[in-house]
Amino acid sequence: MKQEVNELIDPSKFRDRIDIKGIEKSLLVDMLRKMVLIRKAEEKLSEHVESGKIKCPCHLGIGQEAIGVAVSLVMRKSDRAFGAHRSHSHFLALNENTYSLFAEVLGKYDGCSHGMGGSMHIVDNDNGFKGSVPIVGATIPIATGAGLAAKMDKAGDISISYFGDGACEEGVLHESLNMASIMNLPVLYVCENNLFASHLHIDLRQPSNSTSRFAKAHHINYNTVDGNDVVGMYKLLKSEVESMRSSNTPYYLEAFTYRWKGHVGHRDDIDVGVKRGAQLDSWKKRDPIKRLADSLIYEGVLTESEYQYLNHEIQNKINSDWEKAELASFPENEFLITQVYS
Amino acid sequence: MKKTTTYAAGILEAYEYLLTNHPDFFIIGQGLWSPWYVGATMTDLDKKFGKDRVIDCPVSELATTGATVGASICGYRPMIVHPRVDFMLLAVDQIVTQAAKWRHMFGGNSTAPATFRAIINRGGEQGAQHSQSLHSWFAHIPGLKVVMPYTAKDARDLMISSVLSNDPVVFLDDRWLYEKEEEYTEIEILDLNEVLPxxxxxxxxxxxxxxxxxxxxxxxxxxxxxxxxxxxxxxxxxxxxxxxxxxxxxxxxxxxxxxxxxxxxxxxxxxxxxxxxxxxxxxxxxxxxxxxxxxxxxxxxxxxxxxxxxxxxxxxxxxxxxxxxxxx
The missing domain is CATH 3.40.50.920 (Rossmann fold)
Known part of the structure; x- marks a missing residue:
């Protein structure tokens, strides 16, 4: 039987305020701050892809901020997350160090990879982000091995594998899920299903729009959720991850979302993808940030002016981090050769 | 009479040394619980050191190789064993594009010190797809070390130094050498960076x-x-x-x-x-x-x-x- 989702990919649904009951105020504000920071950081990157100051390929995740933030809030520093080409949000959700990201994107020594990686190769070991790479699906087995290492460490840590719906068309997803299932590995597979792989809609690539069927086939517990509801995902993950830690089991989260920008760069790319032009405006009304901010203001957690101030403060930090990153130094010439071997 | 050893016994001794002395070392690969795949080089290791450190696995070269890379990034010194080089080619992305680049592209902030062991196993009318070596392919790649021992002493000592190396290593041993006999010497711990022809x-x-x-x-x-x-x-x-x-x-x-x-x-x-x-x-x-x-x-x-x-x-x-x- 066909495993499909309908409501979750309908942009006219899930536009209202999100349910924030039962979550501490400070945590809610933390979620909002992280998402605003990620949004504004990526807007800054977008601006400078357009200005030409950024040359390396930048895959922006504007519109998808809620997923990385929800995951980051159930992670320990000793957990190990691996990302892919669109991973700025995963990185910033764990460490709000926009300077480190900006310097990296500009190829500067102060960047998280000392300028050797750019947007597509970012790392932050101290905060549990073990690396991102742009070869689609490549970190899925790597994260699976990190789960094996976590299991061997016997400390209740987990690994996290971030990937998109496109990566589910790589055979290695099947191999990895099979392995995690048969070997009981604590790997949290997070599929950010934004319905597009580059320009091509999932309906033109797969016989079903929901990738969780792969988890089901491998006897892995899973859920399909609104990926633009940070609180809903946080609540679900909190209980699921707790059980992963105690029982060494994998879990598969499929979070439906939408990227506001094209596959790579600053443009909207409404003219390159089938269905994309018609749906982008509608999806912008399912904005994960506005929905949380509206809830917080409506429920009196935050006033309108406090929210304005939060935005203003973050914008200032981002502007100053960008300016500092522009002035930072490039790696020394010998770095080209000295980093090949240990 | 002087004590002798063989190339296959040298590899087995390397495994016993590593499993005894390095708790962060483990092995994964197809056929590790069967004497059928890896000749006399891994006999009874699973019984002696446990099936959680000598891991037989599904028929998934790419995922198991990637998992080896992942565990190496997380502080282990793991080895994947491919009983034939030909099958290791299903995992080339993880070896060439992931592990070999990992240190450089993260500016030295991370490393993937995994060992990729594959066995050259040819002749005996096994044909085109059970016979390749392809060591030159791997030797082309900056960031990968490629080791091919000839003596029984090297089969043992270079395997140990490959696992202990802080970089990813492709280690290729040859079945046609398994019975090669020579005088036994004690284990010598070598720094792979110092090993010359x-x-x-x-x-x-x-x-x-x-x-x-x-x-x-x-x-x-x-x-x-x-x-x-x-x-x-x-x-x-x-x-x-x-x-x-x-x-x-x-x-x-x-x-x-x-x-x-x-x-x-x-x-x-x-x-x-x-x-x-x-x-x-x-x-x-x-x-x-x-x-x-x-x-x-x-x-x-x-x-x-x-x-x-x-x-x-x-x-x-x-x-x-x-x-x-x-x-x-």
């Missing part, structure tokens, strides 16, 4: 370089020529293909003026070409008494028929004839 015979007439199984053929040929015709060779076993360190061989060619490289793989863009090119670039050309020469496989996939196999694989006689030709 090893000179196994001395002579002034010609410099001969072998790699893994072809070192056996070269050593026999050199011995035969010295005994029967008085032709004396400086014979080197290459040991590490990447990074390539050729200083002692260059010195030798400056002395002998002649060079033969014997490689059990194809010639085009192969390690034999690389060795000759690197030496010709750096040797005193006036010292050369003849053009450097290589012996490699014919430019065809491995045949199945034993009549054609006879033709295909390199033989000692070929090396003898070539050396005579070069020295005359």
């Amino acid at each position: 090893q000179k196994l015979r001395n002579g002034d007439d010609i410099t001969v370089v072998g790699i893994s199984y072809t070192s056996l053929l070269c050593e026999k040929a050199c011995e035969h020529l010295e005994n029967t015709q008085g032709i004396k060779s400086d014979f080197f076993d290459l040991r590490v293909l990447n990074p390539l360190k050729l200083e002692n061989i260059i010195q030798s060619v400056n002395k002998t003026g002649r060079l033969l490289v014997v490689d059990g793989d194809w010639s085009s863009c192969g390690i034999a070409s690389e060795i000759i090119a690197s030496i010709v670039e750096r040797v005193d050309l006036l010292a050369l008494k003849s053009s450097p020469k290589r012996i490699t496989l014919p430019d065809s996939p491995a045949p199945t028929s034993k009549a054609l196999e006879q033709l295909y694989y390199i033989k000692e006689e070929q090396i003898i004839e070539t050396i005579i030709d070069l020295v005359k």
Whole structure:
């Protein structure tokens, strides 16, 4: 039987305020701050892809901020997350160090990879982000091995594998899920299903729009959720991850979302993808940030002016981090050769 | 009588040493709980050290190799075993594009010190897809170390140093060497960065370089020529293909003026070409008494028929004839 989702990919649904009951105020504000920071950081990157100051390929995740933030809030520093080409949000959700990201994107020594990686190769070991790479699906087995290492460490840590719906068309997803299932590995597979792989809609690539069927086939517990509801995902993950830690089991989260920008760069790319032009405006009304901010203001957690101030403060930090990153130094010439071997 | 050992026993001893002394070492691969796949090199390791450190696994070369890379990034010293090189090719992305680049592209902030062991297993009418070596492919890649032992001592000591190396290593052993017997020596812990081509015979007439199984053929040929015709060779076993360190061989060619490289793989863009090119670039050309020469496989996939196999694989006689030709 066909495993499909309908409501979750309908942009006219899930536009209202999100349910924030039962979550501490400070945590809610933390979620909002992280998402605003990620949004504004990526807007800054977008601006400078357009200005030409950024040359390396930048895959922006504007519109998808809620997923990385929800995951980051159930992670320990000793957990190990691996990302892919669109991973700025995963990185910033764990460490709000926009300077480190900006310097990296500009190829500067102060960047998280000392300028050797750019947007597509970012790392932050101290905060549990073990690396991102742009070869689609490549970190899925790597994260699976990190789960094996976590299991061997016997400390209740987990690994996290971030990937998109496109990566589910790589055979290695099947191999990895099979392995995690048969070997009981604590790997949290997070599929950010934004319905597009580059320009091509999932309906033109797969016989079903929901990738969780792969988890089901491998006897892995899973859920399909609104990926633009940070609180809903946080609540679900909190209980699921707790059980992963105690029982060494994998879990598969499929979070439906939408990227506001094209596959790579600053443009909207409404003219390159089938269905994309018609749906982008509608999806912008399912904005994960506005929905949380509206809830917080409506429920009196935050006033309108406090929210304005939060935005203003973050914008200032981002502007100053960008300016500092522009002035930072490039790696020394010998770095080209000295980093090949240990 | 002196205590002896074999190449296969050397590998087994390396595993026992690593599993005993390095709790962060584990092995994963297809067939590890079966004596069928890996010859005598892993006998009963699972029984002795436990199935959670000697892990047999699903038929998923790519995911298991990737998992090895992932565990290595997270503080372990794991090894994936591919009982045939041919099957390891399903996992090339993880070896070449992930592990080999990992340190450099993260500016030294992370490393993937995994060991990728694959066994060269050919002949016996196994045909084109159960016979490849492809070591030159891997030696092409900056960031990967490539190790091919010839002696039983090296099979053991270089396997240990590969696992202990802080970089990813492709370690290729050859089934045709498993029964090779030699005098037993104690384990020597080597730093892989310091391992050079090893000179196994001395002579002034010609410099001969072998790699893994072809070192056996070269050593026999050199011995035969010295005994029967008085032709004396400086014979080197290459040991590490990447990074390539050729200083002692260059010195030798400056002395002998002649060079033969014997490689059990194809010639085009192969390690034999690389060795000759690197030496010709750096040797005193006036010292050369003849053009450097290589012996490699014919430019065809491995045949199945034993009549054609006879033709295909390199033989000692070929090396003898070539050396005579070069020295005359």
